Amino acid sequence: MRRTPAGLAALLLLTAGGLTGCSAEGPGDTVTAFLNGWSGGDLAKVGFVTAAGAEIPAPDVLTQMRDLYGDLLDQKITVSGAGDVKTQGDNATAPVTVKWGLPGGVEWTYPSTVRLTKANSDGWQVVWEPSMVQPELAAGDKLRLRRVAAERAAIVDADGKALFGPQKVVVIGVSPEKITNLTELRKGLAAAFREVDVDVELKNLKTRVDQADPGAFIELVTLRRAVYDKIRSDVRPLPGTVFREETRSLAPTREFARSLLGTVDKATEEDIADSNGALAVGDDAGHGGLQQRYDSTLRGVSGLSVVIAREAADGQTEDTELFTSEPVPGKPVKITVDTRVQNAADQAVAAEKQPSSLVAVRVSDGAVLAAANGPDPGGVNTAFTGQVPPGSTFKMVSAYGLLARDAITANTVVDCPKTITVDGREFKNSHDAALGKVPFHVDFAKSCNTAFATLAPKLGSAGLQEAAGALGLGAKWDIGADAHTGQVSDGGTATELAAAVFGQGSTVVSPLAMAAATAAVAGGRFQAPKLVLDPAPAGAAPATPPLDQEAVTALRSMMREVVTSGTGTALRTVPGKPVHGKTGTAEFQTGSEDTHSWFIGYQGDIAFAVMVQKGGAGTEAAVPVVKRFLTALN
Numbered sequence: 001m002r003r004t005p006a007g008l009a010a011l012l013l014l015t016a017g018g019l020t021g022c023s024a025e026g027p028g029d030t031v032t033a034f035l036n037g038w039s040g041g042d043l044a045k046v047g048f049v050t051a052a053g054a055e056i057p058a059p060d061v062l063t064q065m066r067d068l069y070g071d072l073l074d075q076k077i078t079v080s081g082a083g084d085v086k087t088q089g090d091n092a093t094a095p096v097t098v099k100w101g102l103p104g105g106v107e108w109t110y111p112s113t114v115r116l117t118k119a120n121s122d123g124w125q126v127v128w129e130p131s132m133v134q135p136e137l138a139a140g141d142k143l144r145l146r147r148v149a150a151e152r153a154a155i156v157d158a159d160g161k162a163l164f165g166p167q168k169v170v171v172i173g174v175s176p177e178k179i180t181n182l183t184e185l186r187k188g189l190a191a192a193f194r195e196v197d198v199d200v201e202l203k204n205l206k207t208r209v210d211q212a213d214p215g216a217f218i219e220l221v222t223l224r225r226a227v228y229d230k231i232r233s234d235v236r237p238l239p240g241t242v243f244r245e246e247t248r249s250l251a252p253t254r255e256f257a258r259s260l261l262g263t264v265d266k267a268t269e270e271d272i273a274d275s276n277g278a279l280a281v282g283d284d285a286g287h288g289g290l291q292q293r294y295d296s297t298l299r300g301v302s303g304l305s306v307v308i309a310r311e312a313a314d315g316q317t318e319d320t321e322l323f324t325s326e327p328v329p330g331k332p333v334k335i336t337v338d339t340r341v342q343n344a345a346d347q348a349v350a351a352e353k354q355p356s357s358l359v360a361v362r363v364s365d366g367a368v369l370a371a372a373n374g375p376d377p378g379g380v381n382t383a384f385t386g387q388v389p390p391g392s393t394f395k396m397v398s399a400y401g402l403l404a405r406d407a408i409t410a411n412t413v414v415d416c417p418k419t420i421t422v423d424g425r426e427f428k429n430s431h432d433a434a435l436g437k438v439p440f441h442v443d444f445a446k447s448c449n450t451a452f453a454t455l456a457p458k459l460g461s462a463g464l465q466e467a468a469g470a471l472g473l474g475a476k477w478d479i480g481a482d483a484h485t486g487q488v489s490d491g492g493t494a495t496e497l498a499a500a501v502f503g504q505g506s507t508v509v510s511p512l513a514m515a516a517a518t519a520a521v522a523g524g525r526f527q528a529p530k531l532v533l534d535p536a537p538a539g540a541a542p543a544t545p546p547l548d549q550e551a552v553t554a555l556r557s558m559m560r561e562v563v564t565s566g567t568g569t570a571l572r573t574v575p576g577k578p579v580h581g582k583t584g585t586a587e588f589q590t591g592s593e594d595t596h597s598w599f600i601g602y603q604g605d606i607a608f609a610v611m612v613q614k615g616g617a618g619t620e621a622a623v624p625v626v627k628r629f630l631t632a633l634n
Contacts, residue, residue, distance in 0.1 A: 026124075027092035027094070027118075027124045028085045030125070031116065031126075033045050033046050041062070043058035044058055046125070046126055047125035048127075048128045049127055049128065050127070050129070051127060051128075053117075053119065053120065064139075065133060068134075068141060068142060068143060070142030070144050070309065071145040072100060072143045072145070075100055075101055075102055076101035077100050077101075078101075079099075079112075080096065081096055085116075090119040091116065091119070092116040093115055094115075095112075095113055096111070096112050097110075097112075098111075098133075098134070100306075102145070102306070102325070103145070103277055104304065104325075106304050108323045110134065110135075110322075110323070111135075112133070113132070114132055115127040115132070134308075134322065136308060136320065137308060138310070140311065141308050141309065143308065144306070144307050144308075144319070145306060145307075146305040146306075147302050147303070147304060147305075148302060148305055148325075150303065150327035150329055151300065152249060152264070152284055152299050153329060153330035153333070155261060155290055155294075155333045156334050156335070157335065157338065158335075158336055158367070160334070161339075163256070164261070164291075166247050167225070167248060168246075168247055169224055169225060169246050169247070169248050169250070170223055170244070170246075171219055171244040171246060172221050172222075172223065172235060172242075172243060173218050173241070174218050174240045174241055174242060175214075175218070175240060176209045176212050176214050177215055178240045178241075179209065179239060180239040181239070182205070185205075185239065185240045185241070188234070188235070189202060189220070189235065191234070193221070193231070195234070196223070198221060200220055202220075224250065224254065248264065252339065252343070255372075255377040256339075256346060257289075257346070257371055257372065258373075258377040258378045259288070259378055259382075259383070260289050260381050261337075262288035262289025262292050263286070263287050263291060263378070264284050264285070264286055264287070265287050266282065266283070266284060266285070267279045267282075267283045267285040278296070278299075280302075283299075284299065285299070286298060290481060293480075294333045294532075297330060298331070298332075299330050300328045301327060301328040303324060303326045303327035303328075305323065305324040305325075306323040306324075307319040307321050307322060308320040332534075333532060333535070334533040335480075335531055335532050336362075336533060337370060337371070340633070341360050341606070341633060342369070342371075343632070345358045345370035345371070345372035346372045346377065347632050348372065348625050348626070348629035348632065349374035349625060350374050350375070350377075351625075351628060352374055352621065352624075354375075354612050354621060355376075355379075355612070355614075356373070356375075356612040356615070356621070356625060357371075357372065358371075358372045358511065358609070358610045358625060359371050359372075359511045359514075359515040359608060359609050360607070360629075361515045361516055361518075361606070361608070362606060363519045363604075364605050365527065365530065366516065366527035366528060366529045367531075368529050369606065371383040371512070381481075382510075382511070382611075383510070383511045383512060384482060384483040384484070384510055384512045385482050386484065386509075386510045386511060387484050388508055388510075388613075389505075389586040390507060390586060390598060391585045391587070391595070391598050392447045392582065392585060392586075393503060393583070393599070393609070394501070394503030394584070395501070395502055395582060396517070396521060396559065396600065397467050397471055397517065398459060398464065399440075399555055400467050400471065400521065400548075401466060402458060403550070403554050403555060404466075404547075405459070407459065408440050409440070409554070410440055410441040411439045412440045413437050413439055413440075414437075414438070414440045414451045414454065415436065415437045415451065416429070416436060416437075416438060416442075416451040417450050418433070420498075422453060422495050422498040423493070423495050424495075425495045427499070428449065429447075429448055429449050430449070433446070433448070441554075441557070441558045444558045445561040445562045447562075447566070447583060447585075449502045452502040455501065456491075459501060461490060461491030461492065464491045464497065464500055465488060465490070470520075470547060471520045471521070471547075472485070472513070472517055472544075473485065473486035473513055473517055474487055474488050475528065476541065478537040478539030478541075479528075479537060480535075480537040481531055483529075484509070484510040484512075485510070485513050486507075486508070486510065486514075489506040489507045490506075503584060503586060504586070504587060511609040511610070511611045512609070514611075515529075515607050515608055516607075517600075518602055519602065520547065521555055522602040524547050524549060525544060525546045525547060527543075527544075528541030559580035560578060560580045562581055562582055562583065563578070563580065566583075567583040567619055568581050568583050568623055570619065570627060571623060571626060571627055574631055575631060576603055576630060576634035577603050578603070579602075580602055581601025581626070582601065583617070584596075584597070584600070586598060594614045596613055596614065596615060597612040597616050597617060597621035597622040598610065599626050606633070608626065608629065610622045
């Protein structure tokens, strides 16, 4: 909406301080009247002439001034005197200072001059000329604002190496005027995209084509150059296809920690509307994950140029730069993700058809080395934010509590019947297994639910909470990204406590929380996981006391037995150091036979947790994912 002269006047704070004339009827009085009239939006009390000496009506002057403002029409301007009026015969000049308040708090200040004359008149008149507004302006010019994009910083690893960098991509689209057979075009595109396992919405293509201009570029998908090259010979010959090559900031692979890191794409209308002027059409913006969370840090602050837009002889518009506020480059965000470990994690979950998540944490310092989700790597970051029952992986927590309270030892004989009833509720083992009276370490290795349900009263609800807290579950820690730390059952009833000790009941956790708890067992002390190193999160967790060393030593041995002769024997032969772990099968819906498949464990200095949604038993889905992960890692 263009402002009225009165509206414009409200924006103009003009003072005539420092402008003095030789007498009461001198040019200074005319300058004062001119500035006051400009301020009030009424120049009727001031006479104007052109540079050639011809009279020009005051309303015409105001209109021409507003036209010159161009993009600055709605910006605040302050004009003040900058010295005495100088008179030479019938002519005078008044120096002024012009100050604009530009978007983003930028100020642009420059000197200008108001010329006056009393030639061929009874008094002083203002000489109207565009250079009064800005010394380089001429008739027909307009002031324009040009954004100067800031250089977007990268998300970098702990060594400062960029995890995102410029990569060549090809944008594949269609142009309505080039299409000869839409049905065949759609079939050909669908077949090509299937070859590279890329899902592109083509059902609404006809509608998009019908609604577009004939020469429009209807964008379908953007592919990395290497992926595009695989189907180039298939899509290029299709009548109607059009292509555009670009360079974008991308992670090493399409899958690389995508749900954690997010992506960098062109700003959407919604992005721009929500940015309070920080984004404009054509800017990059972070979408999802850390790229979105730290977008303002990474993108920096764009600069601003004021230019004169002037039509050249050939009809093209040329810009002459008058002022530039330099952009402020973005600041890198440093995180702990390790490229080698992340690639292994991505490969491991990619082969699993069911939704799955894998988190890897360094035992020695709690650094998050990998966070992978599949089969859609760009979906919800369930690895961090999932809230699901842990199933029998929680036996690691309960076992620690029992051992630390000296309720039992690893060699205490604990009966493992097929079923057990607690306050009228029956608990059973997977596949109705019964081990009989065996040492506790065997109950653990073979994942006997009924043995743990029997031991529940020895642990108690307080012991359950203490053990979970010692391993960091439910604690408050901030890693610089959304994460669920766990919510442990209160074990308020005998049946709830019996269920809770083997990971059922109301307990819910994330893979990250279980990986951190496993790292605590491996390292002998819980350390809150770390992800974002710089800027460091404000809510860093305090140091925790060491775990009960006798209990944790026994527990590590029991977790090794899971792999050597228990439910995780498929991992006995993986390369690298010995693997310790615990399988888990988690029921999550009453009356449903579906279960989540879990495995938590550690190898050397890397602890990990894998959860496969509706994957069945831990041995069926989670263990194979772990095997692929450790094999690729080693």
